[in-house]
Amino acid sequence: xxxxxxxxxxxxxxxxxxxxxxxxxxxxxxxxxxxxxxxxxxxxxxxxxxxxxxxxxxxxxxxxxxxxxxxxxxxxxxxxxxxxxxxxxxxxxxxxxxxxxxxxxxxxxxxxxxxxxxxxxxxxxxxxxxxxxxxxxxxxxxxxxxxxxxxxxxxxxxxxxxxxxxxxxxxxxxxxxxxxxxxxxxxxxxxxxxxxxxxxxxxxxxxxxxxxxxxxxxxxxxxxxxxxxxxxxxxxxxxxxxxxxxxxxxxxxxxxxxxxxxxxxxxxxxxxxxxxxxxxxxxxxxxxxxxxxxxxxxxxxxxxxxxxxxxxxxxxxxxxxxxxxxxxxxxxxxxxxxxxxxxxxxxxxxxxxxxxxxxxxxxxxxxxxxxxxxxxxxxxxxxxxxxxxxxxxxxxxxxxxxxxxxxxxxxxxxxxxxxxxxxxxxxxxxxxxxxxxxxxxxxxxxxxxxxxxxxxxxxxxxxxxxxxxxxxxxxxxxxxxxxxxxxxxxxxxxxxxxxxxxxxxxxxxxxxxxxxxxxxxxxxxxxxxxxxxxxxxxxxxxxxxxxxxxxxxxxxxxxxxxxxxxxxxxxxxxxxxxxxxxxxxxxxxxxxxxxxxxxxxxxxxxxxxxxxxxxxxxxxxxxxxxxxxxxxxxxxxxxxxxxxxxxx
Amino acid sequence: xxxxxxxxxxxxxxxxxxxxxxxxxxxxxxxxxxxxxxxxxxxxxxxxxxxxxxxxxxxxxxxxxxxxxxxxxxxxxxxxxxxxxxxxxxxxxxxxxxxxxxxxxxxxxxxxxxxxxxxxxxxxxxxxxxxxxxxxxxxxxxxxxxxxxxxxxxxxxxxxxxxxxxxxxxxxxxxxxxxxxxxxxxxxxxxxxxxxxxxxxxxxxxxxxxxxxxxxxxxxxxxxxxxxxxxxxxxxxxxxxxxxxxxxxx
Numbered sequence: 001x002x003x004x005x006x007x008x009x010x011x012x013x014x015x016x017x018x019x020x021x022x023x024x025x026x027x028x029x030x031x032x033x034x035x036x037x038x039x040x041x042x043x044x045x046x047x048x049x050x051x052x053x054x055x056x057x058x059x060x061x062x063x064x065x066x067x068x069x070x071x072x073x074x075x076x077x078x079x080x081x082x083x084x085x086x087x088x089x090x091x092x093x094x095x096x097x098x099x100x101x102x103x104x105x106x107x108x109x110x111x112x113x114x115x116x117x118x119x120x121x122x123x124x125x126x127x128x129x130x131x132x133x134x135x136x137x138x139x140x141x142x143x144x145x146x147x148x149x150x151x152x153x154x155x156x157x158x159x160x161x162x163x164x165x166x167x168x169x170x171x172x173x174x175x176x177x178x179x180x181x182x183x184x185x186x187x188x189x190x191x192x193x194x195x196x197x198x199x200x201x202x203x204x205x206x207x208x209x210x211x212x213x214x215x216x217x218x219x220x221x222x223x224x225x226x227x228x229x230x231x232x233x234x235x236x237x238x239x240x241x242x243x244x245x246x247x248x249x250x251x252x253x254x255x256x257x258x259x260x261x262x263x264x265x266x267x268x269x270x271x272x273x274x275x276x277x278x279x280x281x282x283x284x285x286x287x288x289x290x291x292x293x294x295x296x297x298x299x300x301x302x303x304x305x306x307x308x309x310x311x312x313x314x315x316x317x318x319x320x321x322x323x324x325x326x327x328x329x330x331x332x333x334x335x336x337x338x339x340x341x342x343x344x345x346x347x348x349x350x351x352x353x354x355x356x357x358x359x360x361x362x363x364x365x366x367x368x369x370x371x372x373x374x375x376x377x378x379x380x381x382x383x384x385x386x387x388x389x390x391x392x393x394x395x396x397x398x399x400x401x402x403x404x405x406x407x408x409x410x411x412x413x414x415x416x417x418x419x420x421x422x423x424x425x426x427x428x429x430x431x432x433x434x435x436x437x438x439x440x441x442x443x444x445x446x447x448x449x450x451x452x453x454x455x456x457x458x459x460x461x462x463x464x465x466x467x468x469x470x471x472x473x474x475x476x477x478x479x480x481x482x483x484x485x486x487x488x489x490x491x492x493x494x495x496x497x498x499x500x501x502x503x504x505x506x507x508x509x510x511x512x513x514x515x516x517x518x519x520x521x522x523x524x525x526x527x528x529x530x531x532x533x534x535x536x537x538x539x540x541x542x543x544x545x546x547x548x549x550x551x552x553x554x555x556x557x558x559x560x561x562x563x564x565x566x567x568x569x570x571x572x573x574x575x576x577x578x579x580x581x582x583x584x585x586x587x588x589x590x591x592x593x594x595x596x597x598x599x600x601x602x603x604x605x606x607x608x609x610x611x612x613x614x615x616x617x618x619x620x621x622x623x624x625x626x627x628x629x630x631x632x633x634x635x636x637x638x639x640x641x642x643x644x645x646x647x648x
Numbered sequence: 649x650x651x652x653x654x655x656x657x658x659x660x661x662x663x664x665x666x667x668x669x670x671x672x673x674x675x676x677x678x679x680x681x682x683x684x685x686x687x688x689x690x691x692x693x694x695x696x697x698x699x700x701x702x703x704x705x706x707x708x709x710x711x712x713x714x715x716x717x718x719x720x721x722x723x724x725x726x727x728x729x730x731x732x733x734x735x736x737x738x739x740x741x742x743x744x745x746x747x748x749x750x751x752x753x754x755x756x757x758x759x760x761x762x763x764x765x766x767x768x769x770x771x772x773x774x775x776x777x778x779x780x781x782x783x784x785x786x787x788x789x790x791x792x793x794x795x796x797x798x799x800x801x802x803x804x805x806x807x808x809x810x811x812x813x814x815x816x817x818x819x820x821x822x823x824x825x826x827x828x829x830x831x832x833x834x835x836x837x838x839x840x841x842x843x844x845x846x847x848x849x850x851x852x853x854x855x856x857x858x859x860x861x862x863x864x865x866x867x868x869x870x871x872x873x874x875x876x877x878x879x880x881x882x883x884x885x886x887x888x889x890x891x892x893x894x895x896x897x898x
Contacts, residue, residue, distance in 0.1 A: 058782075061782065062782045065781045065782055076705060076711075076713055077703065077713065077764070077765055077766070078712075078765065078766075078768065078769050078809065079769075080712070080769075080809055081705055081706075081711040081712060081713050081809075082711075083705070083706060083711070085706065085710050085711050085712075086706045086708060086710050086711065095788070095789075097789065133783075133785070135788045136785035136786065136787060136788045137782060137785045138788075139785065139788040139791055139838070140778065140780050140784070140785035140786070140791075140838060141777075141778055141780075141838075142778050142801070142805075142832065142833050142836050142838050142839055144798050144799075144801040144802040144805050144832070144836070145788075145798070146798070147793055147794070147795045147798040147799075148795065149794075149795050150792070151792030151793050151794050151795070152789050152792065153788055153789055169802060169805075170802060170806075172710065172806060175710055175806070175808075176802075176805060179805065183772070183776060183777035183778065184777060184782070186769070186772050186773050186776060186777050187773075187777040187779060189769075189773055190773040190774070196769075198766070198769075221758060250705040250706040250707065250711060251704060251705055251706075251707060252705045284676075284678040285676050285678055285679070286676075287675075287676045287678070287679035287683045287684075287686075287687065288679075288683070289680070289682070289683050289686055289707060290707050290708075292707075292708050293708075390728070391708070391709070391733070394726070394729060394733050394735070395733070395735065397678075397735070397737060460782050461782075461783075464782075508690055508693045508694075510686065510689075510690060511690075552693060552696070554693065554696065554697070554698050554699070555698055559659075559660065559759075560701060560758060560759045560762065562699070562701050563693070563699055
């Protein structure tokens with residue numbers, strides 16, 4: 001442990017401010033006890049929202065509807081483009097429309113278990129309670145969810161659960177929910193309640209006397225830097241999967257907003273909890289700029305297999321049944337191909353590592369629909385997955401109706417993020433963090449169809465109450481634009497942009513980002529060891545030096561300069577990578593998406609260590625070059641019994 | 649593959665702009681069109697020149713951020729695809745490819761291949777939504793929607809707002825984009841109360857933004873990456889006429 005003393009400093013425990021009382025009543029009780037802002041006074045409060053995905057658009061909308069003044073920022077050219085748009089599969093809700101045993105309690109239980117007992121129980125119960133309202137909200141907005149012939153909403157089973165509770169809109173559920181939120185946001189923009197700023201990037205957080213009071217924003221078209229002051233700041237800026245370079249995230253997804261907040265004092269929780277999605281299209285070569293996810297709903301009807309004998313190069317149709325290894329069905333007979341994402345991913349990696357991989361690069365496993373097509377007919381398969389099959393065809397040039405798809409895991413979602421209490425407020429008062437950007441609800445592994453649910457629950461139904469409570473209960477003096485904290489933060493941002501432009505080295509931001517991804521995937525990917533993580537630490541330090549000594553960014557900061565934007569994001573991703581690796585190194589157990597090879601059961605499954613690691617790891621910035629401080633939030637389970645996760 | 653690229657370069661909205669020619673080697677047929685542009689930009693950076701600015705984000709055909717004219721075709725030669733989903737296997741070694749931004753009066757060029765599509769957002773601000781406040785929604789299954797209606801609404805709702813329809817239209821018209829939102833909400837029971845004021849608001853704003861009129865050319869549908877049909881345009885025109893003739897609404 002002596003080395004650990006140097007790697008981090010110990011800090012005081014974090015208090016999640018979980019309300020007292022039974023788990024069923026915590027949220028209701030809190031809502032009743034929270035302070036309210038009278039309707040006529042709401043227009044006196046200005047809330048700054050960064051991000052326009054499901055969480056950002058929904059909170060901006062809900063606050064605008066209540067009468068607050070809201071400014072919303074996104075780096076894309078329209079709020080409709082936020083990466084929530086790309087979610088395919090669906091959204092969970094405990095409606096129990098199928099009469100198949102679902103309930104708020106079961107959704108709660110499944111989510112706690114899916115997260116491998118590393119999330120805050122009370123938050124998840126609230127999420128399950130709110131889930132049903134989200135579907136009502138979506139339908140009222142005109143979200144065209146899939147319907148039965150009788151006109152009722154359709155459901156499907158999804159991602160490792162045994163009930164059908166997932167609502168969907170073809171393979172474009174994220175798009176349709178985002179457009180629903182965007183339409184409601186648009187209405188608030190038209191009404192003048194929300195001021196929307198597109199092509200605007202938050203580059204720093206303004207903290208005055210320990211309280212979040214605004215952000216520094218760069219207009220990406222003109223390069224103008226300005227402070228936007230407000231009574232509360234909401235970060236809904238998504239996840240940081242792009243630290244792995246190749247991920248299923250959009251190219252623009254980045255960590256800058258929450259990383260800058262971390263450097264201003266916000267606690268970053270569980271950065272090492274990253275989710276690998278089992279059903280992505282394998283990389284085809286060094287030109288690859290991102291990976292494409294195929295919705296895991298495909299696992300409902302597709303069967304995953306590889307040739308049983310390593311080195312078998314026969315085409316899939318020439319491999320007879322006895323020579324096919326349906327590894328998930330054989331190892332996990334009750335869940336089969338529907339085991340949770342981390343289990344499916346690790347098993348795919350295992351068979352590829354054993355030489356059973358398929359495809360030109362031997363880097364995939366088959367996802368085979370031939371049996372489902374015989375059973376259900378091609379028309380049904382087309383109806384369920386048509387757009388996914390088309391997408392696969394267009395990317396790979398292969399027709400999945402005729403030959404099995406090839407899939408391989410890729411980084412997809414990050415469960416870690418800024419630490420928030422039960423009210424979604426970070427340790428910095430006035431700073432609220434929503435959706436994927438916070439750490440709150442998914443523990444060490446997120447269940448399928450839960451991300452959309454969480455983003456919208458946070459934005460429509462939780463933060464509008466808790467932000468109101470904060471605004472009503474805080475007496476703040478006005479901050480003016482000439483306050484030293486404001487001008488100082490703008491100056492910091494300006495200096496940093498000048499520094500990026502001033503290096504004038506030889507390496508491009510893209511090359512440096514690729515190298516970052518390579519280190520992270522190889523040393524801190526699906527399986528991690530103390531040794532690989534130590535290697536990663538050394539290599540990331542070298543990479544950071546290389547970045548600041550040898551980066552080349554052309555042009556200036558006074559106009560649209562996409563390379564400058566990108567370089568700033570890569571710089572922050574490198575720093576985040578270092579913290580992620582440290583977190584992974586410190587957590588000497590396996591849980592959910594975090595697999596430490598030193599901690600596994602006899603049959604190779606993740607082995608938790610509840611005695612020592614049943615806590616949230618909250619990291620605090622201590623200054624350049626200083627070891628960060630580790631603050632723990634102990635996890636207590638009252639409603640769900642802590643048990644070993646088993647899918648066999 | 650080796651490619652000869654002719655790319656539109658324009659430093660700002662005020663600049664007149666010009667084509668520049670580039671040679672690019674070692675393009676993988678498995679790479680996407682935007683990955684090919686990444687390669688070009690890395691080459692330009694190596695020569696210490698400004699890379700080509702272009703919009704992109706998800707690179708899986710759903711965010712609507714990307715959009716280029718490839719040899720005069722919006723999103724390139726493969727129907728039903730955005731340019732990020734266009735793969736270089738559809739080109740041949742030695743091909744000459746001309747790359748331009750959307751050419752639409754209501755989409756001013758910002759830089760190189762980047763245009764300003766704010767006009768689309770403003771059209772939707774004139775009624776492209778259902779008015780209700782968060783929290784007031786009734787139980788989801790209290791609104792029954794026949795499957796075929798829900799499916800038709802979904803067909804229209806798949807619009808990604810990329811602007812290819814307007815870029816392909818000889819009149820620079822945004823009619824397909826507008827009709828898609830009118831059609832999406834107009835096919836649903838929730839969208840009925842505002843159906844006619846919506847269509848008037850959106851169509852009038854479309855005209856105010858400087859988009860051209862629709863003359864039923866059909867180029868929009870043929871380039872639409874989501875293959876949204878022209879029948880939504882007829883339906884929108886019908887609704888607009890009814891609204892104008894006063895036979896609609898109450």
